[in-house]
Amino acid sequence: MKYWLASPILLLFFLSFMTQRTVAQETATRIVVQPGDSWAALAVRFQVPEATLHSLNPHMNPMRQPAIGTELTLPETAVPQTGTFLRPWGTLLETAVSHNVSPWSIALRNGVSNPHRPALYQPIFIPAADVTPRELPTGFATLEVSQLVGVPGQAIGLRGVLEVVSAGVVTAVLGDNEMDVFSNERYLVGLTGTGAFFGTQQPELSIQVGDAPPWRQPWQFRDPTSWEYQQLTLTGTAAQIDQESIAEERARLFEIWEQNSGPAQWQAAFQLPINSFLEISSTFGARRSYNSGPYRTYHEGVDFAAYGGTPVLAPAGGTVVVAEVLYVRGGAVIIDHGLGIYSGFYHMSSIAVAPGDVVTPGQIVGEVGTTGLSTGNHLHWDLLVDAIWIDAQAWLDQGMDCWILDGLKRPCE
Ligand SMILES: [Zn+2]
Structure with missing residues (x-):
């Protein structure tokens, strides 16, 4: 009995010793x-x-x-x-x-x-105990990024703690794109997105505080495991889409999206803008070829196929900045969530809010329809960070909403 008890314990001890040894060697090299x-x-x-x-x-x-x-x-x-x-x-x-x-x-x-x-x-x-020696930008006590390997089409964030409250103006640039930078006393967050065609590059992250020399470090990006490929055929009137109206609508919306919209207006994790849908009929970033042409464009949002009249909900708190019928997007509502983050809901058959309305999470903003350039009842939801379309599904999965608020020492439910 003694041996019977002792041997598995010995074996366990030996096994755990071996495992620890292997792990220690791997992390050390x-x-x-x-x-x-x-x-x-x-x-x-x-x-x-x-x-x-x-x-x-x-x-x-x-x-x-x-x-x-x-x-x-x-x-x-x-x-x-x-x-x-x-x-x-x-x-x-x-x-x-x-x-x-x-x-x-x-x-x-x-x-x-x-x-x-x-x-x-x-x-x-x-x-000093408990401090990892790192070469951080001048004036930074800590610096971390939302993901060590960036993925194209996703929101990219950095957050840090400054050594003093007024360290100077902080600018952060990723590649050639200046990030939106927000601070709450010593706490600082930088945000941007990358396009779905960004690829496997190593753009340089550059951070400058006041007049200090800029700090620079490259950042690895990788492609997501797969992109959807869609071949669309346009015939008849659909092939004669008014390109000028498309460009005008886009330019007008970018004037709104490029505005730095002030403090965060959300206090809890974002939720889906629709409770009842048939399927996700098109994911963000799906490569699109029109009439057998090259895959030059991609889908800028997430499509939820749903019955007409299904309520469309605000995914988080914010202020309505667009509520009208547009040429491409049809019945459209755009919500400014603060910190340069905007979400839009398109092709709706009715609109339940007006510009200037402050919405609460889950509040009905309209109903699913098929208005504008649309071939069936669905909700197109898009999300922009720093005036760049990002994958709203990945945003929800990553918990970027609370990661950002944590970085600014604000509560997130
Ligand atoms: Zn769509």
């Missing part, structure tokens, strides 16, 4: 790059020369910082250190005073003989 994992900061954190990191990662360009979301190999001997990574602007003495540590201990740890000597941009490491 490969990491996923986070914002602020510059070559210099990684070298300090793992006590490895930068040259060793370059030679272990020949697939990465040593002239650029490691891209956020990519995997990086470390030597098996790498030992992570905790502490603060700094590129000082004054002398080491000034840095020590501002961080409340002894200048001599920094000098010793960083191999500097005289703490009064100007630091000349040489990185400094200040040991």
Whole structure:
């Protein structure tokens, strides 16, 4: 009996020991790059020369910082250190005073003989428990992104905490697209979207605080697992769509969508704008070919096939900015949710709100129909972030709504 009991326990102990060993080895040799994992900061954190990191990662360009979301190999001997990574602007003495540590201990740890000597941009490491040394933009105490690997057609967010309330104006640029930046005292959120054709690039994320030199790091993007492909055939009157009216409607709506709409007007996670539907008849990003032409355009929203007259609901709180019948979109309502986020509901047979109305989540804004350029009863729901169409289904799945409010230290139910 004794042996019978003892052996499985021993075996379990041995197994758990083996598992822990394997996990520890894996995490010590490969990491996923986070914002602020510059070559210099990684070298300090793992006590490895930068040259060793370059030679272990020949697939990465040593002239650029490691891209956020990519995997990086470390030597098996790498030992992570905790502490603060700094590129000082004054002398080491000034840095020590501002961080409340002894200048001599920094000098010793960083191999500097005289703490009064100007630091000349040489990185400094200040040991401290529970802090991961990262090279963050000047004035940032923390910085994180909504997804380490970006996916085209989705909302992209960054959030951080500033060291002081008035650190200066913060600008954030992804590739050549300036993000919408919002702050609540020290808490800051940057938002944008990427188009569904964005692809597997490594755009550069650039953040600048006041007059400080910009901080830069590339960011890995990947294609989603699959896009839908749709071949549409237009005949008769549908083939003679008034292209000028389409362009005019689009231009007018973009004037609205490009406005930075002020504080967040939602306090809870977004919900579907329709409770009862037959199926999702077209997903966001579905590539579209017209009359056997190339797949040059994509579907800019989500289509819910539903019976005519089904109520259409506000997915979250906001203010109605459009409520009228449009040429392409038919019976249309657009809600401004704040922070540059707009949702639109199109092809409706009736409209139940007026511009300026403040709506609550679940409030009826209209009824499903087939008005405008539409071939059957359905609701087209679109969602724009920073004047870029994004996948509303992914937005719901990711919980971006609460992620953003958390970043601004506002409650989200
Ligand atoms: Zn549609």
